[in-house]
Amino acid sequence: MVDSHLHFRPFGGRPVPFEELNGYLNKSGVHHASIYGIGQMLPVDSDCTYYLNCPGTPVVPSMKNDFANAVNYMEAKPKDPDLALSMTFMDLNHPETIPPGIALYDKEFPGMFRWAGEVNLVKQALFPNHHTSATSENIKNWAPFMKVLRDRGIPITIHSDLGNDKEPLKYLHLMEETLRRYPQNKIVWAHMGLSKELSTMDPDEHIAIMTRLLDAHPELNLDLSWRVLEDQYFSKPGVRQKYAAFLDRYPTRAIPGTDFVASRDKDYSVYEQELEVTSRINKALGDKAFRHIALGQNYFRLLGLKKEAPEVCGAE
Incomplete structure (x- = not known):
């Protein structure tokens, strides 16, 4: 029903056309999606479409993708799928630039942006492209724009790597400080803090950290997008059952997504595969978690939609 993490625009190069991507959603039965741009764009004079192929090329926050998404949305006015525009321009290392940016969005597209992110607190994959993690001082200075989001009830999806295989918890303190400073946001x-750089963490340790933070911070939600979760964790023997049991204990605290990036070198078959892979965990969930996660109830709640996911019928 829901793809809460879908990048309608690529890092660089041509995107899949807006109407074509909506067709992917219709064809696959997805009725609700968040329209992420990608705030961190390759330079306009770069021939690259993916930052990993261009180490040394700066990838910096920009408004271009959000504006393109908003214009495409206004022109198409889709009813199904129901799409939520997201602000992805936010540079968490320079928070002073964010309130003026939101004001510009308000002026140009009043009331249209209902989500924020995916924004990067720390993303190790971008380090070769001049990205650096935000600091504790940066996080402290988020207060003005976090208040705007809080007052409007806008969720923010934050990419914050836990760490890497050498230091699995190297960056955990950054998300902990974010949650401590902004408990009502x-x-x-994103991705429960997992990444390609962290492929060998003990699942029990990871689940214990997620459990502790969910218990301490009632407004925290987990994003289950990106096939890395399935490929590096859920698919290992005995691990899927552990994560399913964890999600069954917290059925109202996670949302699904593909993390598909709509660059023109991809087509429906790629989206279909990523949707299938990122949805495999749903088969292991109990009925309540399945309804809230796979059928969209948690996503509807975060967006403040007056919509109810269908109930799951008991087996006869």
Whole structure:
């Protein structure tokens, strides 16, 4: 029903056309999606479409993708799928630039942006492209724009790597400080903090950290997007059952997504595969978690939609 983490625009190069991507959603039965741009764009004079192929090329926050998404949305006015525009321009290392940016969005597209992110607190994959992690001082200075999001009930999806295989918890303190400073903001932790750089963490340790933070911070939600979760964790023997049991204990605290990046070198078959892979965990969930996660109830709640996911019928 829901793809809460879908990049309608690529890092660089041509995107899949807006109407074509909506067709992917219709064809696959997805009726609700968040329209992420990608705030961190390759330079306009770069031939690259993916930052990993261009180490040394700076990838910096920009408004271009958000504006393109908003214009495309206004022109198409889709009813199904129901799409939520997201502000992805936010540079968490320079928070003073964010309130004026939101004001510009308000002027140009009043009331249209209902989500924020995916924004990067720390993303190790971008380090070769001049990205650096935000600091504790940066996080402290988020207060003005976090208040705007809080007052409007806008969720923010934050990419914040836990760490890497050498130091699995190297960056955990950054998300902990974010949650401590902004306990009333709707914060969605992208990919549960996992990444390609962290492929060998003990699942029990990871689940214990997620459990501790969910218990301590009622507004924290987990994002289950990106096939890295399935490929590096859920698919290992005995591990899927552990994560399913964890999600069954917290059925109202996670949302699904593909993390598909709509560059023109991809087509429906790629989206279909990523949707299937990122949805495999749903088969292991109990009925309540399945309804809230896979059928969209948690996503509807975060967006403040007056919509109810269908109930799951009991087996006869």
